[in-house]
Amino acid sequence: MIRTLLRVLGSEYARPVRRSIALMTATAMAEGLSYALLVPVLRALFGDTPQGAWPWLGAFGVAVAGYAALRFASDLSGFRTGTALLRGMYHRLGEHLARLPVGWYSAARVGSVSVLASQGVLQAMSVIAHLLAPFVFACVTPLTIVAVILAFNWQLGVAALVAVPLVAVIQHRAGRSMAAADAERVERDHEATGRVLEYLRAQPVLRAGGRTTQRFQLLDRALREVQRASRRTALSALPGVVGLALTVQAVFTALLVLGAYLALDGSVGAAEVLTILVLAARCADPLLALSDIGGKLRSARAELMRLDAILRTEPLPEPHTPIQPADHSLEFDSVSFAHAGRTVFEDVSLTVPQGQRLAVVGPSGAGKSTLLQLIARFHDVDAGAVRVGGVDVRATSFEELTARIAMVFQDVYLFDGTIEENVRLGRPDASAAEVRAAAAAARLDEVIERLPAGWSTNVGEGGESLSGGERQRVSIARALLKDAPIVLLDEVTSALDPVNEAAVHEGIQRLMAGRTVVLVAHRLRTVRDADRVVFLDGGRIVEEGRHDELLRRGGRYADFWRMSLVPG
Known part of the structure; x- marks a missing residue:
């Protein structure tokens, strides 16, 4: 030992x-x-x-x-x-x-x-x-x-x-x-802990179904297994x-x-x-x-x-002599990638020239979010290459890569601190004026004016004291403050009310201005202004082109557009 x-x-x-x-x-x-x-x-x-x-x-x-x-x-x-x-x-x-x-x-x-x-x-x-x-x-x-x-x-x-x-x-x-x-016993304890959390999270569903007085069978079974395991341990x-x-x-x-x-x-x-x-x-x-x-x-x-x-888990390897990307373009070169035993991409190739916007559309599970994760090198591809500025992301340093990328996701996590501290994560050495300017661009200043403590408001663990739209504005302000040349957006407005959606959409437009953007969205009206749209399905690019061009083709993208119930 x-x-x-x-x-x-x-x-x-x-x-x-x-x-x-x-x-x-x-x-x-x-x-x-x-x-x-x-x-x-x-x-x-x-x-x-x-x-x-x-x-x-x-x-x-x-x-x-x-x-x-x-x-x-x-x-x-x-x-x-x-x-x-x-x-x-x-x-x-x-x-x-x-x-x-x-x-x-x-x-x-x-x-x-x-x-x-x-x-x-x-x-x-x-x-x-x-x-x-x-x-x-x-x-x-x-x-x-x-x-x-x-x-x-x-x-x-x-x-x-x-x-x-x-x-x-x-x-x-x-x-x-x-x-x-x-x-x-340890395994049963972990399972029972998960069932307890599941039971607590399921309270709205159980109460809506009028089952507040009924026992939760999965939890009861897990607790009985803990009891049996504890008895076996004692014996x-x-x-x-x-x-x-x-x-x-x-x-x-x-x-x-x-x-x-x-x-x-x-x-x-x-x-x-x-x-x-x-x-x-x-x-x-x-x-x-x-x-x-x-x-x-x-x-x-x-x-x-x-x-x-x-x-003993090996981190992603770092190059001994990192190569500096030449610009802010993006490229997928015959990329294949499998995760959790499932093939996500198979021989996918696409390019995003510097300063252009690529919109990614497709059904759930098509790999849209994974595409963003591969650009940010959350994973390494199994075959092919993902390049930033003509350089394989595996050949540049992780610090250099993250410095070039700002990410805004649907599920925003905020640290237990003040609003200002969470915004400053984008660039800790930014001046107070720069922080205020980023907040104004993201329309976060409207939220701060409503809060009694203003910038000193504590957001709680995960940002629990703020609404989803308010957390999203903090995230956009953080990305604006970082001022990275490449922006990755993943379902940013899919779960927001109309008021917050309009505010977040305005902040996103300012964030995307003059930058290389890859945008994933279910609400297809957010992709109309993209320079190019790709439709992913089954790990492949099924369709590719501009919004109007894809509508005229009457293919999968056009079907998605009609189902979105958004007028063209």
């Missing part, structure tokens, strides 16, 4: 982790060795001169004080190392996630990454601070005590040594049996817990019987037998704690493996 931890964190954290483990091991050994001084103490107390116990008591006190100092240093080292690892893990995970292609972030992955980045990282990094020290003490201290017993009496030492392989075998088998149960843990307890008690009983026999035989003194029994009893607590510690370590290891899987 330590190897996995170091692989996830990186080699720079190997030294502090190994130093903490070495200090914990030394502390555990010091604890076990300090108990060896109990033998002369009890021998003197039960002997003819009890006063002779004082020097040994003093030595025992010094040993305990030394152990306490080591324990303090060990715990402090563990906490400091754990804190450093936690900070390092968040930095490494954040940097890696920022390098992964945007297309990697499916809805399912976003949910799992959010849970992993919050609970998972904390649980995985708690190993050093909270779990490793108890585990080391549970293993090393009993072994040291067994060595002490061997030093004083080999018969009792061998009897105690028998417990070592028994405990190891029990722990190994219990861990294997619980691993599958733990994995199933799978039972043999290990019971077996470990019985082994510890059996070994202690064997030591008691053997010690009594040796004492009656005169082979060993009563003081030595009593001390060895005290030492054996001291071994019991950490050994019995192994089951609980092992379960927590398995959970932490599962989170580590999930972190490792994400960190």
Whole structure:
């Protein structure tokens, strides 16, 4: 597990982790060795001169004080190392996630990454601070005590040594049996969480259908599965817990019987037998704690493996010598692309000269949004090439590509901050006058005037305090402020009311002015002014031409135009 931890964190954290483990091991050994001084103490107390116990008591006190100092240093080292690892893990995970292609972030992955980045990282990094020290003490201290017993009496030492392989075998088998149960329980927990969220989101539908008093069967089934998985986890843990307890008690009983026999035989003194029994009893607590510690370590290891899987995900490759695009034209050259096991594009070719507007139309699932994503390099194509300014997007740097592109999508996500902070994401170093000018061009100033806090209004997580049209205006203002030469628009006005649609449409017209534009729209009246229209269907370009020309042909585009119920 330590190897996995170091692989996830990186080699720079190997030294502090190994130093903490070495200090914990030394502390555990010091604890076990300090108990060896109990033998002369009890021998003197039960002997003819009890006063002779004082020097040994003093030595025992010094040993305990030394152990306490080591324990303090060990715990402090563990906490400091754990804190450093936690900070390092968040930095490494954040940097890696920022390098992964945007297309990697499916809805399912976003949910799992959010849970992993919050609970998972904390649980995985708690190993050093909270779990490793108890585990080391549970293993090393009993072994040291067994060595002490061997030093004083080999018969009792061998009897105690028998417990070592028994405990190891029990722990190994219990861990294997619980691993599958733990994995199933985690899977069922995730499924139940999804069903709870689904139930909450479905409240409007359930209430509209008059089913508010009825049970949600999918949720009930998921919760029952969680209950069954939890029961199986508990039952799978039972043999290990019971077996470990019985082994510890059996070994202690064997030591008691053997010690009594040796004492009656005169082979060993009563003081030595009593001390060895005290030492054996001291071994019991950490050994019995192994089951609980092992379960927590398995959970932490599962989170580590999930972190490792994400960190092993390869980002899109960056060129060693990036090429600067010559202009702001766009080109698809025999592009083929498959996603999630489905062919999206097959041998698609098209060009958008600098400064022209291309409108993309087609049925749902035709690949319109994917076309925009390939331009922005959310994914890499399987065959062919996507070029910006005559340069393959894979041959230019990601920073150069994103600097040239402004994107406005139907589903706008705003960060939990003020309106001004969200607009400034387009260009953080913009002046206040430039921010106000972009807002006015997007007609965002009308929204700001209505809000009591104005520019300082907090939009909430995802922009929840604003309407869809208001969020769209923020997004357009952000794109205007960025002032990128290439603009990608995806269904910008498809879900807006007439008032907001008119305002957003006006802002979009200003955004498109003088730029290379690729526009995806269902409301076909927004594509009439495009220089060229392409109709996508089945991963291919079915029709291509100007709006009026395509209407005269009477093909698929003309059918779409008639169904849109917008007068030509």
